Amino acid sequence: MTKKATAYAFLERPEHMPRGSLSSHVTSQLREAIVSLRLKPGTMLDKSEICERLGVSRSPVADALARLQSEGLIDILPQRGSVVSLVSLAAVKEYIFIRTALECETVRKLAVERPGGLVEALEANIARQRDLATEDDKQGFHNVDLQFHEILLNAAGYRRMKAMVDTARNNLDRARHLSNRIRETALALEEHSAIVDAIVKGDPEEASDAMRRHLDSMVESVFEVARQSPTLFSDGELAQA
Amino acid sequence: MTKKATAYAFLERPEHMPRGSLSSHVTSQLREAIVSLRLKPGTMLDKSEICERLGVSRSPVADALARLQSEGLIDILPQRGSVVSLVSLAAVKEYIFIRTALECETVRKLAVERPGGLVEALEANIARQRDLATEDDKQGFHNVDLQFHEILLNAAGYRRMKAMVDTARNNLDRARHLSNRIRETALALEEHSAIVDAIVKGDPEEASDAMRRHLDSMVESVFEVARQSPTLFSDGELAQA
DNA sequence: CACTGCCAACTGGCATGTTATAATGCCCAA
DNA sequence: TTGGGCATTATAACATGCCAGTTGGCAGTG
The missing domain is CATH 1.20.120.530 (GntR ligand-binding domain-like)
Incomplete structure (x- = not known):
């Protein structure tokens, strides 16, 4: 198996974020990656992978995905996964x-x-x-x-x-x-x-x-x-x- | 002690919401209450009270508050509380x-x-x-x-x-x-x-x-x-x- | 009486456990 | 070969536990 740890290599792991800014940090990291197309439209987002890479729990990541959905950058498919929205x-x-x-x-x-x-x-x-x-x-x-x-x-x-x-x-x-x-x-x-x-x-x-x-x-x-x-x-x- | 259960009496407790619509339901309940001024500008929102009244956990309520914040209807003061935003x-x-x-x-x-x-x-x-x-x-x-x-x-x-x-x-x-x-x-x-x-x-x-x-x-x-x-x-x- | 420093209670942010549901692949019957 | 149920699996939704920052009151001090 190829190590897939490099999949989200562009996400910067925060050192000691002040409490309350973790979600925002995750959000802007992902937003930056999506807007710059490092995360290509249509790619499935592996939440647990992102958690591991960033060293955070699921909460701030789920939070970030929800925000990005409201910004139109990702689509959340109930019980199926989150996908980078297509550019139409x-x-x-x-x-x-x-x-x-x-x-x-x-x-x-x-x-x-x-x-x-x-x-x-x-x-x-x-x-x-x-x-x-x-x-x-x-x-x-x-x-x-x-x-x-x-x-x-x-x-x-x-x-x-x-x-x-x-x-x-x-x-x-x-x-x-x-x-x-x-x-x-x-x-x-x-x-x-x-x-x-x-x-x-x-x-x-x-x-x-x-x-x-x-x-x-x-x-x-x-x-x-x-x-x-x-x-x-x-x-x-x-x-x- | 006056029973304060009437504080959020206008919130309708859902019976058996299909999974995936609970957050949205809480959101629209609160939005409706805020827009119609049943929840007055400046009032502090007691999250646990709302949870109890609606019979749901903190997750969907926190979710709803986050959305309403992005809609400009409430302000979330970190570690202090959530307040219905003032009308200016x-x-x-x-x-x-x-x-x-x-x-x-x-x-x-x-x-x-x-x-x-x-x-x-x-x-x-x-x-x-x-x-x-x-x-x-x-x-x-x-x-x-x-x-x-x-x-x-x-x-x-x-x-x-x-x-x-x-x-x-x-x-x-x-x-x-x-x-x-x-x-x-x-x-x-x-x-x-x-x-x-x-x-x-x-x-x-x-x-x-x-x-x-x-x-x-x-x-x-x-x-x-x-x-x-x-x-x-x-x-x-x-x-x- | 005013002012300062400490403590307890309450909040939202974060972590983690649990559950329902949609998709997938498999098996078996037609 | 095909088509329809059935178990498996992976996911978001939801529940809950825990922690740190903020605040307000109170005690003690000037």
């Missing part, structure tokens, strides 16, 4: 819908209120995007891209709304990793700039439209990949529509 | 923001796609609203009002998005019960009609705007109550702004 184009459409709704409304609000320091933070972020785009540093650009949306969501000051966007983004990140495709940085930079410009101008409609265009082009990009490789998604044939 | 105007604003974002985007989508049977269902619903409004049946109108939004969300076909709107609505319902105020039915009917008209016309912008006006008037109504009775909300003084 239907889910991609829904999560982009959610992001569009929430983020458009966010920039609309920000364009009206323009809280202090926001424009400065956005412009500094755009400047860094420009640098990384010219250097063609895709990974670096992606990180600053994340920060861009982060700045907007934080400025709105709505904690729960931000959490909703985050779960949507985690699910979409799986699709991004699946397609192993980083969008054209120059294009994203342009779209980001349009959003900032509209906020600077204080035009909520235009800000919302710019954000919508930005997210629309993301869904377009995913569907393009799906047309080329339909098998990546559990409902890949849907891409022909 | 800040929370009302955030949840209305979330509903506005998601429901505006929903009607925008529906105005474009106009799925079969939708318009008929909406017009039938509006007709019932009209009847109940003329009869001045506030409670009946409210139920049909709920169904109106339900029809729209179901038509969009986005299960998770609907769940997000539902948690927002639950939280807002607490504010509604707190203020013990049913909005003017004639006004709501008008707003609903405007939404349907825009969908019939196939005008996404107008549909979105109509939905926004509808939800805006709701927040206005809550803040008006807050100005009259600031103590109803944990941050009632905020209403003066």
Whole structure:
């Protein structure tokens, strides 16, 4: 028999977690693994294996799985097991819908209120995007891209709304990793700039439209990949529509 | 000693729940109690009491509390206790923001796609609203009002998005019960009609705007109550702004 | 009287034991 | 060969035991 101890090797065993944070730790470990596709869609999760690897009991693991289920990252089949949820184009459409709704409304609000320091933070972020785009540093650009949306969501000051966007983004990140495709940085930079410009101008409609265009082009990009490789998604044939 | 067994008398003890639905049952019992204010904001939840009343162990109850926390209905204070979350105007604003974002985007989508049977269902619903409004049946109108939004969300076909709107609505319902105020039915009917008209016309912008006006008037109504009775909300003084 | 430090009680987090149920493979009969 | 029950097995759901952190009261001290 091959030793299967390596199956969950990427999970970090906690040393002495303060009481009360064990569940959260397990959750984020598993979430990270699922979003980054180290745990592939459709794989069965062996709970006792995970317990052993992490040196914790079943409680925090069961807790983590329940949370991840509510985040849409795993499916719990009663009395049968827990499985990493499949990535479907239907889910991609829904999560982009959610992001569009929430983020458009966010920039609309920000364009009206323009809280202090926001424009400065956005412009500094755009400047860094420009640098990384010219250097063609895709990974670096992606990180600053994340920060861009982060700045907007934080400025709105709505904690729960931000959490909703985050779960949507985690699910979409799986699709991004699946397609192993980083969008054209120059294009994203342009779209980001349009959003900032509209906020600077204080035009909520235009800000919302710019954000919508930005997210629309993301869904377009995913569907393009799906047309080329339909098998990546559990409902890949849907891409022909 | 006064027998405190009546404390959670409104919780229905399940007879023989099928395995796998106990947690959900406890969750919905508690959710219903919290949303309807039978469990008042700020009250401490006695877990063992609840277990005894429902005749279940701590597991499903702990499970339920965790879910309700993620829905924003209770706060879990580590090692201290679980408390029904306070209703704040800040929370009302955030949840209305979330509903506005998601429901505006929903009607925008529906105005474009106009799925079969939708318009008929909406017009039938509006007709019932009209009847109940003329009869001045506030409670009946409210139920049909709920169904109106339900029809729209179901038509969009986005299960998770609907769940997000539902948690927002639950939280807002607490504010509604707190203020013990049913909005003017004639006004709501008008707003609903405007939404349907825009969908019939196939005008996404107008549909979105109509939905926004509808939800805006709701927040206005809550803040008006807050100005009259600031103590109803944990941050009632905020209403003066 | 105020203030500090200790102790007991209560809580939720974690560990572990127990049970019902869905799936699987096997056997045997048709 | 096939198809339908039956035992086996693995899993999540549930029950329960235990532990550590927090708190509030009380005693003792200034």
